[in-house]
Amino acid sequence: MDLGLKNRVALVAASSQGIGLATAEAFASEGCRVAMCARSQQALTAAAEKIRKRHTAEVFAEACDVTDAAAVERLVAAVAERFGGVDICVTNAGGPPAKGFLATTSDDWRRAIEANLLSAVYFARNVIPHMQGKRWGRIITLTSITTRQPVADLVLSNAVRTAVVGLVKSLANEFGKDGILVNNVGPGFTATERLKELAKSRSTASGKTEQEIFAGWAADAPLKRLGEPREIADTIVWLASERASYVTGQTVLVDGGMYKGL
Ligand SMILES: NC(=O)c1ccc[n+]([C@@H]2O[C@H](COP(=O)([O-])OP(=O)(O)OC[C@H]3O[C@@H](n4cnc5c(N)ncnc54)[C@H](OP(=O)(O)O)[C@@H]3O)[C@@H](O)[C@H]2O)c1
DSSP states (O other), rough: OOOOOOOOEEEEEEESSSHHHHHHHHHHHTOEEEOOOOOOOHHHHHHHHHHHHHHHOOEEEOOTTTOOHHHHHHHHHHHHHSSSSSEEEOOOOOOOOOBBBOOOOOOHHHHHHIIIIIHHHHHHHHHHHHHHHHEEEEEEOOOOOOGGGTTTBHHHHHHHHHHHHHHHHHHHHHHHGGGGGEEEEEOOBBHHHHHHHHHHHHHHHHHHOHHHHHHHHHHHHTTOOOOOHHHHHHHHHHSGGGGGOOOSEEEEEEEETTOOOO
């Protein structure tokens, strides 16, 4: 299947490891020019170099904290200057800590809102004018299964990420006329560093071993295993492609069937 993505400019936020990195690499493998960011320049440089070696893709990588509105504005401007625009933007950030509601502080809530809601706002408002100029664009928010089904002890994610769904639907409605498609991708439990942290925190709280925690997550999905970052990335790339040209305003879960609803 020709995805029609060759030479498109794909900006993938928070992409030095995990699902973001797999997504940046998947766009590179489709012939996109790729822009990446993360807070740690060292890890980002290494990740970008790995992609360049494997795919002979043009990769732009610059340190940026996605919770900093001015830094996101500078990043998007730098990408547009280097590549002549931004066609595809995948918003992403690290996930909030695992806590029950009474253990959360006001700072936890502020940080979660900044990382997991406002970062998407900052990217959207900076990339949309570039996309309007070309009458073509894709914005894909990388969130979580929590946008459809709450996860125990992830109250920060459960509450804050649903606001992203409202944002996605609103942007899809407002900018569809400009050829901009906006969708949300919600991973289920996916084998990354983030999941190791979650397993550690649940192990401490429950007295179960980390292996038991991982096994429980796998057992809860009809496919009886965790997801791989590449499986989330492939769905994001499909949504960005010409093959998903009539899909907008949707949440697509990539969760091995873990979502229990219809
Ligand atoms: N893995 C799962 O099972 C799963 C399931 C559902 C949802 N999710 C969500 O999907 C997203 C990606 O998950 P993941 O598992 O790939 O996470 P991960 O392995 O922890 O990777 C997070 C990436 O984001 C970067 N990052 C974090 N905070 C940032 C910030 N403020 N500004 C810029 N970059 C930032 C990190 O680099 P630096 O630290 O250098 O900035 C790193 O590259 C997270 O929001 C996570 O909660 C994950």
